[in-house]
Amino acid sequence: MSTENQPGPGISGDDSLDADHEANRRIRRVFFSCALVTVLTTIAIFLVLFDNAASYFFGARISELIAGADLERTVTFGEFFSGTRWAPDHSTPAHGVLPIVWGTLAITIGAGLVSIPIGTATALFLSEYAEDATRNRLKPILEVLAGIPTIVYGYFAVSFVTPVLVGGIASNLINPAGAWLESISHLAPFVLEPAADWMMAQSVGRYSMLAGIIVVGTMTIPMVSSISEDAMQAVPDDLRNGAYALGATKYQVATRIVLPAAVSGIFASYILALSRAIGETMAVTLAAGFNANLTANPFDEIMTMTAYLVSMARGTSAVGTVEYQSLFAVGLLLFLMTLSMNLINDLLKRRFQEEYR
C-alpha cells in the first residue's frame, strides 16, 4: 500500500524539506517498532514458556543452565508423557500429564459434538432458508453468545447446567433407563446387569464433564455458525441456480451444492471453535472441576489443562516450587496445541480465500 507520492528532495529548493524527511523517517521507525512489539510478544511467549518449563524437567531454567547451573533430571519426559496420574503438588507427587490432556481433549471433542452440528445447521438455516428479516435479527443475537464473558458461563454451569440439566439427565433419563434395563436383564444377564447397575449409580456432584461440554459447546456455536455462514454466502448464486435448473430441491442444493462449495471455510470455522475450546478456561474450570480423573464417564469430575493452571494460581504457588514450574510445562503444551490448530486454520483460510475471487 506504500505510495511513492512524495516530492523528491530539492524540488522547491527549501531546506525545511530535509527536516521534514528526517521527521518522516523517524515516524516510520516509531510505527515499525509498534509492529515489532506484536512479533516480540510471540517470541516472548515461546522463550518464557520454554525457559520456565525447562526448570520443571531439568531443575534449572535455560538461562541458568547457560550460566552454568547443574542439570538434574527432575521429571523425565517418559513420566510426563506416559504417566497416568497427575499430582505435582501432592506429598507423593506424580507427573503424568495424560489425565489433564485427556480432560482437555474430552471437553474439546464433546464441545465439538455440540457446536459443530448445531453451528453448521444454524449457518445453513441463516444462509439458505431464513428470510432476510429473520436473519438480520437472529445473527446478532447469536453473536451475543460469543460476547458473554466466559466467567458468566462458569456461573451458569454451577447454578443451572450442572444441577438442573446434567442432574436432570442423570436422575430422569439415565437412572430410569437403568431400572428398565434391570427389569429386562434376565434376557442377557452378563451384559445388561452391569450396564443397569452402572446407569442406576450415576449421579452428579458439583462438577461434571458433561456440564463442561454443554457450556463450551454453547459458547462456540456462534464461531461455527458465523464463519460458516460467511463461507456459504460467498458461494456464487450461479451454482445454486444451476442446480435448481437441473431440478434439484432446496434440500439437495443446501447439502450437495452449498456445503461442498463452502467446505474449506466451514472446516476453518470448526478448527477455530475447537482451538477456542482447548484454550477455554473459566467456564470449563467451574463446570468440569479440579479432579484429574482419567475417565470417559460424562458424569464424573475431570480436570483440563487450563483448570490445572487456575487451580495452581489459586494456591499462590511460590517461585521455584515444582508447582510453579509445572504451570509453564502445562502452559507450553497448551500453547503448542492451540498454535498447531491456528496454523491449520490459517492454511484452510488461505485455500478458502483463493476459491471464489
Next chain:
Amino acid sequence: MSTKREELFADVDLSQEKLLNRLFHGLLAAASLFGLVMLALLLLDVLWESSQALLTFDIDIGQFLTGTSSSRAEQAGFGASILASIWLMVLTAVLAFFIAVGCAIYLVEYAPRNRVTRLIEANLANLAGVPSIVYGLLVLALIVNDAGLGSVILAGAIALALLIVPIIIVASIESIRAVPSSVRDGSYAMGATKWQTIRKVVLPQAMPGILTGTILALARAIGETAPLIMVGTLLHATRYPMGPLSDFSAMPTQIYNWTYQADRMFNGLAALGIVVLLVALIALYVLAGYLRRRYETEGGTISNV
C-alpha cells in the same frame, strides 16, 4: 396448461421429496433455536439468582456497589472490584491503543510487500488465537516475578493489553484502509508530507472506526478472568486499589471467587456481580454502536469478529 402439465408428470411422486425438504427445514430451524434458548436460559438464570439473593439475604445495593469485599458474605461488597476494573480498563486502553494504532498505520501506509510484512501479518492471526491464559502466564513469569513488579493492577493491565492489541489492530487496519486514496492524493498534491497526510487527513477520518474497535476490544477485556488469575489477584478485594501498583481483584476474578465458595450467599453475590459486569458490557456495546452510527461512512463498517 396446468392440466397438461399434470398429465405429463402424473407418474412423478414428489411427496417424499417434499417431506424430506420440510423435515430438513424444521431440523435447521430447531438447531438455530438451540443457541437462542441457551442464551435466554443463561440470562434468566442470572436474573433469577440475583433477585433470589436480594430477597433471601439482606443485601443493601448501595453498600454492595461501593463497599469492599470480605471473607464474610454479610459484609462483602463489589465496589473495590469495580474500581479495580476501571483502573484496569484505563491502563489497558492506554497501553494497547498506541501500539495497536501504530502497528496498523505501519501495515497500511508504510509496510513494503516483503517477507517481514508477511511475517507480521501471519503473526497477528496467530496471536489472536493464543488462549488468554497464556498471556497471563507470560506476564506472571516476565513482569510479576522476573521484573519483580508483583501481582498489581499494572501487571494485569499488561496481560489484558497484549490480549486485545491484535483485535484493535484488525479493526484499525480496516478503518484506515477505508479512507479513500483520493483523499490521500489530494493531501499530497497540496504538498503535505506523508506524516502530515496521515496525521491530518487519514487518522481523523479513520478515528471513529478505530475507537469503535478499541471499545469492542475493551468489552472483551473487561470480562477476561483467566489472565488476571494467573497474574495473581486477591481472594477478596478487601482494599480499594489506590493506583496502578496496588494489589487487586477485578470484577470477573471477584465473581469467580464468589462462585467458587460453597456459601450460598457468596453465590448470590456472584450473580449480582455478574449483573453489574453485564451492565458495564452493555454500556460499552451501546457506546460502540453510537460511535459507529454517528460517524458511519460508506465502506467504513467495522466487524467485531
